[in-house]
Amino acid sequence: MKITNLTPAEEDIMTSLWKLDCAYMRDVIAALPEPKPHQNTVSTYLKILTEKEFLKTQKEGRIFKYQVIIPFEDYQNFKLKQLLENYFYKNPKNLIERLIELDIITPKDLYSLFEVKTSVVSKTKKREKKKSALREYVDEITNKKQKKKKNKK
Secondary structure, three states: OOOOOOOHHHHHHHHHHHHHOEEEHHHHHHHOOOOOOOHHHHHHHHHHHHHOOOEEEEEEOOEEEEEEOOOHHHHHHHHHHHHHHHHOOOOHHHHHHHHHHOOOOOHHHHHHHHHHHHHOOOOOHHHHHHHHHHHHHHHHHHHHHHHHHHHHO
16 A cells, blocks of 8 residues: 555545545535535546545445545655655654744643653653653753744844
8 A cells, every 4th residue: 555645636535535434426525615526526536546546446336435545644644754854854853843933832742742651651760761861852942942032032
């Protein structure tokens, strides 16, 4: 199963199908936002998505039932990896720094995320070091942001 990029129109149709999981063409059209595309257009996109192996079909009489093959999470992971590769030089730290710069994520969010992830880990010394390393990493990223704000003043 090789995941490929989808066009915006294909993504719209897949978004509807990911919510429905399995649907007939009329259900897909009903789930699409206004202005709704013509039935022939939707039919063409469903055929393309089937060829790209995002969907599989099951013939029921004269109509087809469309079943999602690639889950939304898999496509989301694919797009996130592309984002990292194409815009952040394969470095997640750059992405996190940008999210902090844009106030999309706060240092408090990072701390709580790392605390949840590390609280599952047992209290061995080795794992405590890992927790403090994560804390240092968060401090390093957030201190850069604070320094930049001070320089702007």
